Amino acid sequence: MVANNNLYDEKFTQLIDSIKNNDNENISDERLYKNKISILNKIKHINEKPENQNRLSEKEHNVKTFLLKSLPMVAVFALILTLSIVVYNRTISSHQQKAISLSGESNNNTNKTNEDVVINDNEIETVITYISSMNAATEEYEDDVALNWYENNNEQTAVAGIKLDNLSLESKYDIEEILKDVEDVLNKQNSNDDDKYYVDTILSDYDSTLTLISYNTNN
Amino acid sequence: MNSEIQTVIEDTFDEKEIVRQIINGNEDKFALIIDKYQRKITKLVSKFVYDENEADDIIQEVFIKIYTILPKFKFESSLGTYIYRVAVNHCIDYSTKNKKRKNKLKLFTDYEQQINSIPSNEKSPEQQWENEMIKARLLRVVDTLSEKQKAVFILKYFDGLQIKEIAEIINLKEGTVKTHLNRAYVKIRKELKEVL
Numbered sequence: 001m002v003a004n005n006n007l008y009d010e011k012f013t014q015l016i017d018s019i020k021n022n023d024n025e026n027i028s029d030e031r032l033y034k035n036k037i038s039i040l041n042k043i044k045h046i047n048e049k050p051e052n053q054n055r056l057s058e059k060e061h062n063v064k065t066f067l068l069k070s071l072p073m074v075a076v077f078a079l080i081l082t083l084s085i086v087v088y089n090r091t092i093s094s095h096q097q098k099a100i101s102l103s104g105e106s107n108n109n110t111n112k113t114n115e116d117v118v119i120n121d122n123e124i125e126t127v128i129t130y131i132s133s134m135n136a137a138t139e140e141y142e143d144d145v146a147l148n149w150y151e152n153n154n155e156q157t158a159v160a161g162i163k164l165d166n167l168s169l170e171s172k173y174d175i176e177e178i179l180k181d182v183e184d185v186l187n188k189q190n191s192n193d194d195d196k197y198y199v200d201t202i203l204s205d206y207d208s209t210l211t212l213i214s215y216n217t218n219n
Numbered sequence: 220m221n222s223e224i225q226t227v228i229e230d231t232f233d234e235k236e237i238v239r240q241i242i243n244g245n246e247d248k249f250a251l252i253i254d255k256y257q258r259k260i261t262k263l264v265s266k267f268v269y270d271e272n273e274a275d276d277i278i279q280e281v282f283i284k285i286y287t288i289l290p291k292f293k294f295e296s297s298l299g300t301y302i303y304r305v306a307v308n309h310c311i312d313y314s315t316k317n318k319k320r321k322n323k324l325k326l327f328t329d330y331e332q333q334i335n336s337i338p339s340n341e342k343s344p345e346q347q348w349e350n351e352m353i354k355a356r357l358l359r360v361v362d363t364l365s366e367k368q369k370a371v372f373i374l375k376y377f378d379g380l381q382i383k384e385i386a387e388i389i390n391l392k393e394g395t396v397k398t399h400l401n402r403a404y405v406k407i408r409k410e411l412k413e414v415l
Contacts, residue, residue: 008408011415016376019354023262023377032261035275036253039282043246046287 234298242290249286256299257282259378260306266373267310269358277313281306296387303388307374311366353414360410361403368403371396 232255240248261278268274285305292301361369367389374385382400386393 008412008415012408012411015353015357015415018350019357020377022354023265026265027258027261031271031275032257035261035278036250036257039253039279039286040246040250042279042283043249043286046283047246 235294238289238292238294238298241286246286249282252285252298252302253282256302259299260302263303263306263373263378264310266361266377267314267369277309281309284309300384300387303374304390307370307388311370314366314369353411356414357407357411360407364403364406365399367391368399368406371399372403372407375400 232251237248237251241252257278260281261274264274264277264281265271268277281302285302288305292298296304361372364372370389371385374380374388375382380388382393382396385391386396389396391399
């Protein structure tokens with residue numbers, strides 16, 4: 001097995017090297033020169049536009065004019081920003097209460113009712129197994145991604161929470177992948193019935209906790 | 220460009236001074252930036268877009284974008300990293316927008332074009348054909364990766380960048396870069412293990 005892995009790695013490295021060498025041979029000086037001339041011509045064209053002429057020499061003047069003109073707008077903007085922060089903080093508090101209610105007793109605060117959410121023990125197990133396997137797979141990077149799970153005591157709902165430390169917007173793509181993977185697993189496992197299962201998030205990632213919820217089309 | 224001249228340019232290149240001159244209106248100095256980075260950017264873009272004409276359009280757009288946003292560059296990272304970041308983001312945007320409309324047959328033709336230009340070596344025609352098919356298969360698998368997995372894989376394996384550098388270019392945490400890389404590698408391995 002180890003020998004096979006080593007052989008694969010060796011051949012893989014050779015393959016990559018071969019493609020890299022191919023790159024060097026494929027990029028001709030003529031191609032680079034043509035592109036360079038084209039770029040420089042386009043830049044010249046940009047600078048010839050009347051609105052761009054003398055823009056550098058007038059830069060300082062423009063900044064001053066802009067600051068003077070925009071001062072009242074800045075003041076209004078600051079006021080709006082302050083009000084927005086206050087409203088946002090209140091919204092977060094409200095969401096946090098929802099999270100607590102989901103992991104505990106009832107599910108009244110979501111758009112989906114308890115009747116919409118049908119999932120059995122096997123499916124809970126599937127979600128948990130999936131997330132646990134993710135945890136094992138990312139053990140090496142546990143400083144960056146820590147995955148945990150919990151389940152709802154409510155018999156008709158199942159939620160799996162993924163705690164993503166340092167969760168940030170750029171992780172969005174991964175989350176979409178996770179949702180899709182869990183959906184695929186559920187649908188594969190339940191391929192005998194006509195239901196189509198969906199997995200969705202019901203909480204945003206503002207508190208670094210993503211909650212997955214599964215429901216099907218039967219309801 | 221002659222490689223000796225290229226080396227001289229790289230050794231004597233005072234990027235801060237050149238950037239300052241460009242910002243102050245000496246647009247001809249931008250040619251030095253193009254000379255220094257164009258080959259690297261061409262290699263990078265060619266891994267995202269296999270059609271040479273499309274790739275050239277993107278390369279030109281990338282450099283023009285760099286020129287227009289250069290006044291905002293504050294040397295918080297190296298100029299090279301900054302240029303790579305602009306190029307990678309541009310490629311990711313382009314790939315995302317064009318993935319759906321891209322015809323699979325066309326895609327295959329692009330791969331074929333790329334691998335057919337490989338010079339012959341001492342291997343038999345059958346061996347060469349087999350090797351080229353494996354390369355085409357790898358490139359096809361890379362094209363099926365998510366845009367970030369693809370970007371991370373290309374920067375790591377084809378550009379030989381370190382995880383830290385990739386994280387800086389794509390603006391991700393190092394751990395996230397490793398996760399993307401691991402997933403990309405596992406997918407590729409799954410597809411290629413039969414033929415390698």
